[in-house]
Amino acid sequence: MDYLTPPRDERTQPQRVIAGYPQTARRTPAQPLVRREPTLSELTGPLAPAGRLALLGGDIAGHREKRAIGQLMHLCVRVLDEDGAPVGGAVVEMWQANAAGRYIHPNDDDHAPVDANFYGAARLVTDETGAFTLRTVKPGGYPVPGSGGWWRPPHVHFSIFGRVWLSRLVTQMYFPGEPLNGQDRILNAVPDAAARERLVARLEPPRGEPYDALVYEHQIVLRGRAATPGQA
Amino acid sequence: MKRAAALVPTGEATVGPFFPPRYVDAGANDLTALEGRRARGETIEIHGAVREEDGAPLENLIVEIWQADARGIYRHPADPRHAEADPDFLGWGRSATGAAGEYRFRTIRPGAPAGRAPHVNVMLMFSGLMRILKTTLFFEGDPRNDSDPVYCCVPASRRELLVARSKGEDNFEFSIQLRGGRETPFFDD
Numbered sequence: 001m002d003y004l005t006p007p008r009d010e011r012t013q014p015q016r017v018i019a020g021y022p023q024t025a026r027r028t029p030a031q032p033l034v035r036r037e038p039t040l041s042e043l044t045g046p047l048a049p050a051g052r053l054a055l056l057g058g059d060i061a062g063h064r065e066k067r068a069i070g071q072l073m074h075l076c077v078r079v080l081d082e083d084g085a086p087v088g089g090a091v092v093e094m095w096q097a098n099a100a101g102r103y104i105h106p107n108d109d110d111h112a113p114v115d116a117n118f119y120g121a122a123r124l125v126t127d128e129t130g131a132f133t134l135r136t137v138k139p140g141g142y143p144v145p146g147s148g149g150w151w152r153p154p155h156v157h158f159s160i161f162g163r164v165w166l167s168r169l170v171t172q173m174y175f176p177g178e179p180l181n182g183q184d185r186i187l188n189a190v191p192d193a194a195a196r197e198r199l200v201a202r203l204e205p206p207r208g209e210p211y212d213a214l215v216y217e218h219q220i221v222l223r224g225r226a227a228t229p230g231q232a
Numbered sequence: 233m234k235r236a237a238a239l240v241p242t243g244e245a246t247v248g249p250f251f252p253p254r255y256v257d258a259g260a261n262d263l264t265a266l267e268g269r270r271a272r273g274e275t276i277e278i279h280g281a282v283r284e285e286d287g288a289p290l291e292n293l294i295v296e297i298w299q300a301d302a303r304g305i306y307r308h309p310a311d312p313r314h315a316e317a318d319p320d321f322l323g324w325g326r327s328a329t330g331a332a333g334e335y336r337f338r339t340i341r342p343g344a345p346a347g348r349a350p351h352v353n354v355m356l357m358f359s360g361l362m363r364i365l366k367t368t369l370f371f372e373g374d375p376r377n378d379s380d381p382v383y384c385c386v387p388a389s390r391r392e393l394l395v396a397r398s399k400g401e402d403n404f405e406f407s408i409q410l411r412g413g414r415e416t417p418f419f420d421d
Contacts, residue, residue, distance in 0.1 A: 002310055003310065005421065008240075008241050009240065012240050012241070012243060013243050013244055013363065014243055014244060014245060014362040014363070015362065016361075016362045016363060018362065021360065023359055023360025024246075024360045024361075024362060025285075026284045026285040026286070026360065026410075026411060027284050027285070027290075027358065027360040027361055027410045027411060028360075028361070028362070028410070028411060029365070029410060029411050029415055029416075029418050030285075030411050030412055030415060031390075031415050031417070031418075032420075033418050033419060033420030034385055034386050034387075034417050034418070034419050034420065035385070035419075035420050036381070036382050036385045036419050036420075036421065037381070038421055039345075039347070039348060039381065039382065040306060040310065040311055040345050040346065040348075041298070041300075041306070041345065041348065041351070041353050041368070041382075042353070042421055043310050044298075044306040044307075044308035044310045044311055045298060045308060045324075046298060046307075046308075046322060046323065046324035047307070047308055047309075048322070049322070049324050051266065051267065051322060052257065052259075052260055052322060052324065052325075052326075053255075053257055053260070054257055080239060081239075082238050082239050082240075082241060083238065083239070084238075084239050093252075093255055095250065095251065095252045095255075097250075103250040104252075105249070105250040105251075105252065105253070106253075107249040107250060107292070108249075108250060119252075120252075121252040121254065121255070123255065157245075157247065157248065157250075157251075159247065159251075159255075159357075164308070164310070165298050165353060165355075165366075166421050168296075168355065168364060169241075169242060169244065170244055170245060170246070170247050170357055170364060171242050171243060171244055171245050172245040172248075186245055186246065186362075189362060190243045195240065195243050196243070198240070198242065198243070199242070199243055199245075220242045221239045221240060221241050221242045222241065222242070223241045225238070
């Protein structure tokens with residue numbers, strides 16, 4: 001299938017250099033990015049990297065005595081392309097902090113406790129409807145060291161392989177109603193308010209006895225449109 | 233199929249400082265075999281260091297590559313020749329930089345895709361990079377570089393920064409400067 005990747009509206013994407021996030025100024029290219037017409041190299045991509053990447057299950061909250069601390073949640077995500085067509089078979093990598101705002105990573109310091117029952121990462125593949133579901137706990141916010149009081153709001157990281165090289169996406173998902181959302185330097189780097197709003201998951205009613213998990217739904221749109229309408 | 237109204241692609245964000253180390257799977261930087269079967273072609277090594285503005289090396293930066301097989305075919309249905317693609321070559325790999333900013337891939341020397349010089353597509357993800365950075369690696373001394381459409385859309389004075397330097401027969405160095413000095417050209421697609 002041929003795929004088109006029209007240029008994106010810059011206002012729907014984050015600014016590259018952010019005041020109060022000094023690493024962005026040291027790492028963002030100073031020269032203008034070079035415009036190029038996509039070639040076959042950009043309009044192909046790894047379709048089955050799952051063969052190279054070990055899949056981890058979508059249930060990372062644990063059970064009974066191994067249950068992670070925090071509010072249980074089911075995160076139901078759909079991955080679509082710009083036509084609204086589901087992107088099935090996409091490898092999704094997610095990672096998040098624990099309920100106290102701590103990552104299992106050498107870069108995280110000692111500001112909050114580790115939860116022995118929570119690693120906070122899942123790698124899975126979307127089904128034919130573009131959907132995947134995670135059973136996890138809601139992450140906590142955390143302070144960014146040396147930032148003069150910037151706290152990241154609760155969020156979940158995603159890295160997604162789409163159908164072509166230009167569909168590759170790294171993004172973050174936020175939670176509705178969080179007071180820290182309004183001052184987050186990363187979320188608010190996206191100029192367009194509607195585009196920011198689309199980075200926030202939707203809270204849905206809990207589903208079924210024993211109603212023990214919050215339910216959040218979220219939609220992720222990868223770059224790309226089918227060149228020929230109707231072509232599968 | 234009725235076509236839905238166009239949706240807006242989701243906003244990108246940085247991977248941040250906490251990309252899980254277990255996502256850099258053992259062997260993910262070796263493209264020369266798939267499920268134990270050896271890919272066709274000449275094995276080469278591509279390596280280099282990634283640095284930020286003041287030249288400081290960046291550790292734990294994620295480098296991903298995507299390339300055609302030894303005959304220049306992509307393993308993807310958009311390539312008209314994909315049915316002939318090497319079944320033992322996926323063409324994708326991932327490496328994380330070490331303390332000196334170094335990354336390393338073992339791969340197959342790519343052939344020339346139609347209308348292109350042999351090349352390797354590179355993307356970088358890191359804390360402080362709000363978008364994925366994309367560049368393209370070309371091979372030193374290949375006469376096809378000068379007619380490659382991607383190579384040629386870079387200002388002439390900066391093209392050499394896209395060229396991996398030969399460090400021996402099967403060994404190429406491609407160091408990457410994110411900003412300032414000999415800044416690597418990056419692409420806006």
